[in-house]
Amino acid sequence: MQRLGIYIHWPYCKSKCPYCDFFSRVQKNVDQKEIIKGYLADLEYYRSLNDDYKVESIFFGGGTPSLIEPRYIAAIINQITSLWSCSDSLEISLEANPNTNHNNLFSDLKSAGINRLSLGVQALNDDDLKFLGRTHSLSEALLSIDSVLHNFDNHSIDLIYARPDQDRQSWQKELSMACSFGVKHLSLYQLTIEENTVFARKGIKSADDETSRNLYSMSEEILSEHGYSRYEVSNYAQSGFECRHNLGYWRGYDYVGIGNGGIGRLHIGGKLYNTFYPRQQELITPKERAEELLIMGLRVREGINKSCFSSQCGINFANIINLQKMHQFCQQGLLINTPTNLTATASGNLVLNYLIEQLINL
Numbered sequence: 001m002q003r004l005g006i007y008i009h010w011p012y013c014k015s016k017c018p019y020c021d022f023f024s025r026v027q028k029n030v031d032q033k034e035i036i037k038g039y040l041a042d043l044e045y046y047r048s049l050n051d052d053y054k055v056e057s058i059f060f061g062g063g064t065p066s067l068i069e070p071r072y073i074a075a076i077i078n079q080i081t082s083l084w085s086c087s088d089s090l091e092i093s094l095e096a097n098p099n100t101n102h103n104n105l106f107s108d109l110k111s112a113g114i115n116r117l118s119l120g121v122q123a124l125n126d127d128d129l130k131f132l133g134r135t136h137s138l139s140e141a142l143l144s145i146d147s148v149l150h151n152f153d154n155h156s157i158d159l160i161y162a163r164p165d166q167d168r169q170s171w172q173k174e175l176s177m178a179c180s181f182g183v184k185h186l187s188l189y190q191l192t193i194e195e196n197t198v199f200a201r202k203g204i205k206s207a208d209d210e211t212s213r214n215l216y217s218m219s220e221e222i223l224s225e226h227g228y229s230r231y232e233v234s235n236y237a238q239s240g241f242e243c244r245h246n247l248g249y250w251r252g253y254d255y256v257g258i259g260n261g262g263i264g265r266l267h268i269g270g271k272l273y274n275t276f277y278p279r280q281q282e283l284i285t286p287k288e289r290a291e292e293l294l295i296m297g298l299r300v301r302e303g304i305n306k307s308c309f310s311s312q313c314g315i316n317f318a319n320i321i322n323l324q325k326m327h328q329f330c331q332q333g334l335l336i337n338t339p340t341n342l343t344a345t346a347s348g349n350l351v352l353n354y355l356i357e358q359l360i361n362l
């Protein structure tokens with residue numbers, strides 16, 4: 001049986017953050033019952049396309065899936081476990097925003113079946129929370145973190161760095177605070193100014209390249225001193241607490257995507273398809289597949305396993321890579337090439353998009 005992840009996308013938020021271009025909107029009076037009915041039917045539909053899968057992970061992402069009523073979360077989990085054969089150690093993650101917290105939110109989510117909680121904290125001081133347009137304060141974030149730690153054994157927080165004028169000292173303070181909570185996993189995202197966001201319209205710039213590089217290297221140093229290893233460009237975990245769902249995605253395993261912002265990668269009749277809302281499918285060509293495997297594979301610390309790569313896309317690794325460029329990047333200390341794997345170094349991670357662009361021989 002092939003392993004499978006299931007991604008459930010919830011496209012609503014309480015407010016729109018000025019930096020965010022994720023598919024999400026603010027809407028009052030969302031008819032959750034009707035939407036969930038559609039999700040349950042779509043799960044049944046995707047199950048009917050291939051019966052050779054075992055579910056390893058479920059991920060509720062967004063938007064803000066902590067706005068979904070816990071009874072509907074339970075209904076979705078129940079639908080998945082009834083339809084598919086599931087791993088004994090099924091990982092079930094949910095992204096929560098502190099602005100949706102109320103007395104029992106996290107215990108209700110736990111009772112609904114969530115066993116990994118990822119909290120979008122973004123900054124650990126009030127001025128920067130305000131600058132990022134977050135509607136929670138530092139003390140509200142701390143209360144949410146407390147409650148997450150109390151209710152779950154597997155948890156993560158998201159922080160955004162390389163904010164304008166952010167310096168080493170203030171980031172160091174936030175990182176030390178983040179490490180002191182005892183969360184098992186941290187996602188540290190470099191602020192990206194995305195087109196068509198409020199930040200882009202206001203002309204806001206993230207920290208300059210050199211500062212961003214410094215903050216990135218510093219993050220890895222501090223987190224490693226506190227027992228977190230970086231296993232992907234932006235993701236750090238204590239041993240055994242890597243996000244299995246996202247690792248499956250980066251390693252090129254199949255997944256179902258539910259919701260109008262959810263996409264999937266599914267084998268149907270032995271061929272790989274891109275699936276998207278509403279129940280649409282398009283065949284993925286070997287070249288498209290090779291390109292996405294390269295882009296995702298270099299993000300993870302272990303890099304690309306060349307024989308897996310060839311069996312996943314049907315093209316020999318050496319035929320898709322510009323070997324001359326690859327050797328040049330290895331000599332520059334940006335990549336490491338072994339007989340089995342191609343891996344990006346810490347310096348390579350800082351220019352990963354450029355490396356990928358240069359490496360692909362299509």
Ligand SMILES: C[S@@+](CC[C@H](N)C(=O)[O-])C[C@H]1O[C@@H](n2cnc3c(N)ncnc32)[C@H](O)[C@@H]1O
Binds near residue numbers: 019061096119122194
């Ligand atoms: C899909 S969002 C969901 C999180 C949740 N809705 C929240 O805001 O708390 C996942 C994460 O992406 C990160 N993110 C979103 N836009 C970003 C940007 N422009 N630059 C850097 N990180 C960003 C944030 O850290 C956020 O927590």
Ligand code: SF4
Binds near residue numbers: 012013021022062064
């Ligand atoms: S960062 Fe989270 S809460 Fe803010 S708009 Fe994006 S998805 Fe919604």
